[in-house]
Amino acid sequence: MNNDNQGKGGPPFNFGGPNGPKLPDPKKWSGWKFSLVYILILIVGMSLFNYVFMSKVNPVIDYSEFKQRIAAGEIKRVELDEAYFIGYVDKVPTKPQIKAPILFGLSAPEPAAATTVYRTVPINDSALVALMDEHGVDYYAVSREGSAILNFIFTWVLPIAFFIFIWRILMRRMGNFGGNVLSFGQNRSAIVAEGDVKTRFSDVAGADEAKDELIEVVDFLKTPKKYTDIGGRIPKGVLLVGPPGTGKTLLARAVAGEAGVAFFRMSGADFVEMFVGVGAARVRDLFKQARAKASGSKGCIVFIDELDAIGKSRLNNIGGGNDEREQTLNQLLVEMDGFDATGGLIVLAATNRPDVLDPALLRPGRFDRQVLVDKPDLKGREEILKIHSKDVKLSPAVDLAAVARSTSGFVGADLANIVNEAALLAVRGGRMTVEQQDFSEAIEKTVAGLQKKNRVIKPEERRIVAFHETGHALVAALTPNSDPVQKISIIPRGFGALGYTLQMPIEDRYLMTEDELKGKIDVLLGGRAAEEIVFGKISTGAANDLAKATDIARKMIVDYGMSERFRHVALTRRGLGMLGDSAPQEPMFQREYSDATQQYIDETIAGIVEAQYGKVKSTLLARQSLLNQVAGILLDKETIDEKEFKSLVAGDVYSGAAA
Ligand code: ADP
Numbered sequence: 001m002n003n004d005n006q007g008k009g010g011p012p013f014n015f016g017g018p019n020g021p022k023l024p025d026p027k028k029w030s031g032w033k034f035s036l037v038y039i040l041i042l043i044v045g046m047s048l049f050n051y052v053f054m055s056k057v058n059p060v061i062d063y064s065e066f067k068q069r070i071a072a073g074e075i076k077r078v079e080l081d082e083a084y085f086i087g088y089v090d091k092v093p094t095k096p097q098i099k100a101p102i103l104f105g106l107s108a109p110e111p112a113a114a115t116t117v118y119r120t121v122p123i124n125d126s127a128l129v130a131l132m133d134e135h136g137v138d139y140y141a142v143s144r145e146g147s148a149i150l151n152f153i154f155t156w157v158l159p160i161a162f163f164i165f166i167w168r169i170l171m172r173r174m175g176n177f178g179g180n181v182l183s184f185g186q187n188r189s190a191i192v193a194e195g196d197v198k199t200r201f202s203d204v205a206g207a208d209e210a211k212d213e214l215i216e217v218v219d220f221l222k223t224p225k226k227y228t229d230i231g232g233r234i235p236k237g238v239l240l241v242g243p244p245g246t247g248k249t250l251l252a253r254a255v256a257g258e259a260g261v262a263f264f265r266m267s268g269a270d271f272v273e274m275f276v277g278v279g280a281a282r283v284r285d286l287f288k289q290a291r292a293k294a295s296g297s298k299g300c301i302v303f304i305d306e307l308d309a310i311g312k313s314r315l316n317n318i319g320g321g322n323d324e325r326e327q328t329l330n331q332l333l334v335e336m337d338g339f340d341a342t343g344g345l346i347v348l349a350a351t352n353r354p355d356v357l358d359p360a361l362l363r364p365g366r367f368d369r370q371v372l373v374d375k376p377d378l379k380g381r382e383e384i385l386k387i388h389s390k391d392v393k394l395s396p397a398v399d400l401a402a403v404a405r406s407t408s409g410f411v412g413a414d415l416a417n418i419v420n421e422a423a424l425l426a427v428r429g430g431r432m433t434v435e436q437q438d439f440s441e442a443i444e445k446t447v448a449g450l451q452k453k454n455r456v457i458k459p460e461e462r463r464i465v466a467f468h469e470t471g472h473a474l475v476a477a478l479t480p481n482s483d484p485v486q487k488i489s490i491i492p493r494g495f496g497a498l499g500y501t502l503q504m505p506i507e508d509r510y511l512m513t514e515d516e517l518k519g520k521i522d523v524l525l526g527g528r529a530a531e532e533i534v535f536g537k538i539s540t541g542a543a544n545d546l547a548k549a550t551d552i553a554r555k556m557i558v559d560y561g562m563s564e565r566f567r568h569v570a571l572t573r574r575g576l577g578m579l580g581d582s583a584p585q586e587p588m589f590q591r592e593y594s595d596a597t598q599q600y601i602d603e604t605i606a607g608i609v610e611a612q613y614g615k616v617k618s619t620l621l622a623r624q625s626l627l628n629q630v631a632g633i634l635l636d637k638e639t640i641d642e643k644e645f646k647s648l649v650a651g652d653v654y655s656g657a658a659a
């Protein structure tokens with residue numbers, strides 16, 4: 001398969017979309033936060049000021065000095081305070097004054113009294129009382145009404161306020177629990193009861209291959225006995241893979257609807273929460289309910305949408321990783337191993353990122369079946385448009401086929417949106433029926449949006465892609481021992497792939513000859529060669545092809561000893577260190593050659609690629625009319641299948657390929 005990566009890059013999809021976490025109203029929060037922070041700053045600031053100021057005016061003296069000053073008769077009055085003993089040199093106010101507000105138990109300075117004041121740190125010393133009695137010093141404990149309130153604030157109100165504040169942040173991050181904080185373990189899957197799912201396969205169009213595979217799943221659910229009697233194992237997990245909006249969720253519902261079984265739907269994002277263990281508990285709970293449902297009735301489907309949210313590979317978690325997600329994933333694996341599909345429980349899951357899934361999820365007995373839900377082709381798009389315009393009053397002049405033709409790369413969700421948009425435009429224009437013009441306008445609107453997301457390509461680019469892919473396909477057909485072309489497509493797929501040529505090996509290959517490796521390079525270079533022949537210029541579309549071709553050439557020289565100078569010499573040594581579970585088949589290689597050899601390798605790689613490119617170009621040049629013909633059909637129909645391709649190239653092709 002040759003996927004063409006456009007060099008543009010940018011984030012491929014914004015998955016999650018409407019299922020993403022709901023954010024709270026930010027306005028409600030800022031006021032709360034602001035006043036709390038403000039109060040905290042105020043309090044800390046004031047006490048700091050108080051502290052600094054106090055210590056400047058009334059420096060603390062040693063306890064022994066304090067006693068000496070009493071004994072010397074200097075201190076005539078002592079305030080016994082929790083924080084300090086304060087000695088005054090005058091006797092005037094025999095009663096304690098009403099103090100200015102006090103913070104942190106420190107008394108504020110008394111500006112009016114210019115008398116000398118001594119402070120010392122209190123010590124529980126009964127001799128002091130005796131000493132004061134002896135010298136006729138007035139002494140009293142200060143009752144601090146002011147500080148009682150502050151004490152209360154500090155010991156109770158602030159901690160509680162702080163706790164509530166933190167708690168609300170946590171609650172917000174945990175999503176919408178509706179205030180019920182004790183419902184951690186409960187799952188939030190929407191449970192649609194048996195037979196209640198109204199969706200049928202007839203509601204889904206343009207995904208015929210996926211439908212065919214899922215019809216079998218429906219059959220498992222309806223008549224499991226048919227399969228178990230013969231000793232067959234019913235699959236437990238089916239993974240729907242495809243770009244967003246292609247109808248994966250719709251298909252899962254249709255399976256439940258067709259089979260007439262209960263349907264439990266939950267999004268992967270719903271499992272993963274703030275607290276470790278919550279997701280795992282939810283998984284456990286979900287399966288418990290599902291098993292109960294399945295054993296009590298005809299069957300049950302558990303549908304986990306956006307599986308990648310929990311199923312991300314654990315191996316990519318460098319440095320710790322996400323405990324919560326891992327636990328959730330582990331629990332899911334345990335549950336999947338733990339039930340028996342004969343009980344009528346089948347797990348469906350959907351993802352648009354199969355590449356990031358943990359390999360453990362894809363092992364036999366888990367999601368070992370994968371169903372590709374691809375973007376619809378021309379015919380599929382027309383059918384989807386028909387389904388969605390069933391209840392819309394269309395003018396007889398509307399040509400849905402034309403609409404389909406101008407919506408290349410659109411997924412089902414986009415098309416449903418277009419029909420709706422067209423109907424709204426008709427209403428706005430005061431028309432009784434939807435006209436073609438409404439559709440054109442709706443498409444324009446949607447295209448503008450999709451272009452921003454890099455999902456729609458311009459007509460010129462489409463032409464380049466068509467010739468590029470045709471180049472791959474023709475070279476594949478003309479190369480001995482090359483895998484036959486199964487499908488050519490110029491329907492843009494996710495991740496920047498603008499088109500693809502799918503080659504299917506007829507048999508497992510364990511060894512490859514030098515010529516076959518060169519043949520692989522040829523096929524990879526066919527795309528760019530066709531571009532150069534037809535357009536006289538080359539594009540970035542071949543980046544991925546070139547990387548692969550270069551890699552093969554390098555391996556030929558370095559690993560397989562296929563260069564002239566280092567014939568039968570391996571230039572790398574297999575290291576002992578493995579890269580870990582993720583790539584058990586990829587031992588680490590160590591470079592074992594000089595810089596001069598490196599230069600030879602670089603030059604020879606360039607030489608091989610150059611030579612093959614020249615060969616490929618002349619092969620294609622000789623068949624330019626065929627190139628034009630196939631690319632023309634591709635531009636028209638968007639996909640060419642194996643049969644059609646074979647008939648197109650028949651007679652002109654190396655016939656040993658697909659014998
Ligand atoms: P996914 O789960 O693959 O992201 P959905 O199943 O949620 O996509 O599709 C969203 C909506 O788009 C569906 O509810 C349906 O109205 C429409 N849609 C998507 N694909 C199709 C299709 N193949 N046939 C008919 N309608 C579709």
Ligand code: ZN
Pocket residue numbers: 002003004468472527528541542545
């Ligand atoms: Zn390519």
Ligand code: MG
Pocket residue numbers: 245248249305350
């Ligand atoms: Mg979905």
